[in-house]
Amino acid sequence: MSMRRGFFWIIAIAVFVCSVGFVRTAYAYIDPGTGSYIFQILIVGVIGGLCAVKIFWAKIVLFVKRLFPGKRP
Amino acid sequence: MKNQNRHVSSQAAGFGSHRTCLSYLLLTAATIAYLIPAYFVYCYPENITFDRWVFMGVATIFLCILWAFLVMVYSILAFSGARRLAGFFALFCLAWVFLTGFVFPIVNSGAMLTLEQLGTHKKNFIIAAFLATALSVLAMKSRAISWKLPVALSLLAPLILYGLIAWATEDPRNNDREFKKAGTLSPRDNIIVLSFDGIPGNIIADMIDHQDEILAEFKDFTFFKEVIATAPATHASMRSELFGNIHFRPIASTEAQINKKLDCGSLLINHTDDNVLTCGPYCYFTTDKNNMIHINRSVFSSNKCMICIRFLKIALARVSTPIIPLLADRAVSFIAARLNFSFPHYEGPAWKEYFLCDREVLDAIIDNLTTGTQEYSLRYMHFTHTHFPADFDSEGKMRSTSKAWHDQNQNYRGLYEQTRFALRQAARFLGRLKELGIYDRALIVLKSDHGEPVTYFDAPPYNLKINNNPLWGYDRYRPLLMIKNKKARQPAILVDERFVTLGDLAKTLCVARANPRKNCALFPGINLLARDPVGPQDRWVYVDVVRDATSDFRFDSHTTIPVDRDKDFLDSLRQLNLVSD
Known part of the structure; x- marks a missing residue:
């Protein structure tokens, strides 16, 4: 799996988990203008975090490799 | 060499290829047809009385109509010489729909009301317009994301919707x-x-x-x-x-x-x-x-398609003000009257x-x-x-x-x-x-x-x-x-x-x-x-x-x-x- 595809799946799974995991309370009538700010903040946070991970991925990998210098074949 | 030429021509045009732009428009339509309804399903599971397969079918037809409309606008812009504007249009649509669909709905909050009674949320409208424009301009200056990502997301969207409907409704056989x-x-x-x-x-x-x-x-x-x-x-x-x-x-x-x-x-x-x-x-x-x-009420619905269409109209109102679904309603009624066709509906x-x-x-x-x-x-x-x-x-x-x-x-x-x-x-x-x-x-x-x-x-x-x-x-x-x-x-x-x-x-x-x-x-x-x-x-x-x-x-x-x-x-x-x- 390429890095880009992996990134896509992480975002997709995060969106799905957030969608079903944080059910807001709403009753009896569909309100088209409804806003779940917790949900929105979470989505933005998760996607922002993933983007940050993507941007610094090379540095993260380098950092991990430095932690375990002898493990490489 | 061919790819290089395409890349150069895209760069000259200001933003990705037609394929990329069309994929963005597809994702825009998929967001309105699948992802925003999915959001409502998760918000209001108790109001889900539609048959899941009928809804998926209606949502897919809705997606096709919406995509065709967006592609038509894009094509008019792209082939009348406004290539940059067409690219901007594709990006703006996507940014707009994500912003208004999930963060800044441009329809007023309200319940027990019909769409006609709901006004436009002006503050959200201005915020979304500003952010969508800014994001589109910024995106046009950066390298376009591959067309594969929006297409993959569009394909994933119905799965998310179906999963949520299945979660919200019971098996009618029970x-x-x-x-x-x-x-x-x-x-x-x-x-x-x-x-x-x-x-x-x-x-x-x-x-x-x-x-x-x-x-x-x-x-x-x-x-x-x-x-x-x-x-x-x-x-x-x-x-x-x-x-x-x-x-x-x-x-x-x-x-x-x-x-x-x-x-x-x-x-x-x-x-x-x-x-x-x-x-x-x-x-x-x-x-x-x-x-x-636990009762699946969808089996009792006498007009399964109409219930789904009304649900999608609510999703459309969220991103386009109540005016657009009402205009669409009028257009359909006008065409139906011209064709001398009527169907009973609630x-x-x-x-x-x-x-x-x-x-x-x-x-x-x-x-x-x-x-x-x-x-x-x-x-x-x-x-x-x-x-x-x-x-x-x-x-x-x-x-x-x-x-x-x-x-x-x-x-x-x-x-x-x-x-x-x-x-x-x-x-x-x-x-x-x-x-x-x-x-x-x-x-x-x-x-x-x-x-x-x-x-x-x-x-x-x-x-x-x-x-x-x-x-x-x-x-x-x-x-x-x-x-x-x-x-x-x-x-x-x-x-x-x-x-x-x-x-x-x-x-x-x-x-x-x-x-x-x-x-x-x-x-x-x-x-x-x-x-x-x-x-x-x-x-x-x-x-x-x-x-x-x-x-x-x-x-x-x-x-x-x-x-x-x-x-x-x-x-x-x-x-x-x-x-x-």
Whole structure:
């Protein structure tokens, strides 16, 4: 799996988990203008975090490799 | 080399290839058709009455039409020389739909309203326009994301939607099992709460005054003429009914927080020794899923496609203001008229269409009434087909496929006829209990959760508005409450004129259950089946009222006032300057 595809799946799974995991309370009538700010903040946070991970991925990998210098074949 | 050329030409054009732009437009359409409806499904799972496959089909057709429209606009721009503008258009559409669909909806928040009544949320409109423009300009200056990502997301979107619909709805094949479960009562001891949404108690009072023959079936009941719903919105009303006359406002300021803080485990409906089943919104307060009646209402929908189209129109309004779906409606009506083609459809608001099938649900439960082996059974069942607008005639025929009939019956007369039908259904329920020989072994509560909006009434006090709210008035606080105790036999219906509340049912039914393990002191209120004097702790009741003309049915947009049982309810409202003509 390429890095880009992996990134896509992480975002997709995060969106799905957030969608079903944080059910807001709403009753009896569909309100088209409804806003779940917790949900929105979470989505933005998760996607922002993933983007940050993507941007610094090379540095993260380098950092991990430095932690375990002898493990490489 | 070819790729290089394409890249160079894209760069020169300012933004990715046509393929990339088309993939962005596809994702835009998929977001409106699948992802925003998925968001609503997760927000309002209780209102999902559509068939999942029909919905997926309708949503896919909707996606195709939407995508075709967007591609047409894009093509006109791209092939008329405005290549950069076309790229900007594709990016802007995507950014706009994500921003308005999930963060800044540009339709005003509101419920119990039709799309026509909802205005545009101007602040969100400006924010979304600014952010979408900024994001599009920034994106045009950076390297375009591969077309594969939007296409992959578009393909994932229906899976998310289907997953959520499947999560929100039951397998329709289980309905028969659920009806049998709901209908199996104790041969010895039963408490049955039969609740109809929105039936005004004053209509029953008028029926008693006019000696309507339908009430002969309810002669063993006591009618509580002065009952009020302290929190006259379905969920809040049921919370009071189950927890008693509690002042909820100090517990928390929002409905969600209150629900978290209240201990539903103490409720009668969550008593593990009993054979308890809840149906409809009572399920919110039921802790054990096995004690809920899970019904897939989609099988009863007479017009499955239209329900799905109305749902998608709500999603479209969220990103395009209510004007666009209404314009689309007009266009379709115009074309249908030109082609001399008409199809019957429900003329009421979209949200009511989801409730209509409760009529069949109740009929199915009545048909399945039988006796089992349990010592005791408790049923709390709420049905929403009687919610306004008035759609059924007194024979139970749904008449709102006729616009003329629908428009002519949104008044007292329409409510009266619909109420007669609800009473017919209740009478059929009682008839089945008599056939099964358990009528005398059942305490039956026939009730509603609240009255109706002021617009249905011409005469005071029922047409009095509260805080100048266009819908919320005095009648909203006047629900139906009738109780028949076990073994009650009397020549005619009794009228009790005490000031009582639906919240008093918590204490009443707890005492009636007579379970030594149940502490009925937990439920503030009076016992409706006794004539005990009202103690000082029960003298005050706490009534939710709309804050202003813009408030809707939600607890969060209300304030709470204490009302003295020793005084007339309307006088109390007048003293606080809450009512107006």
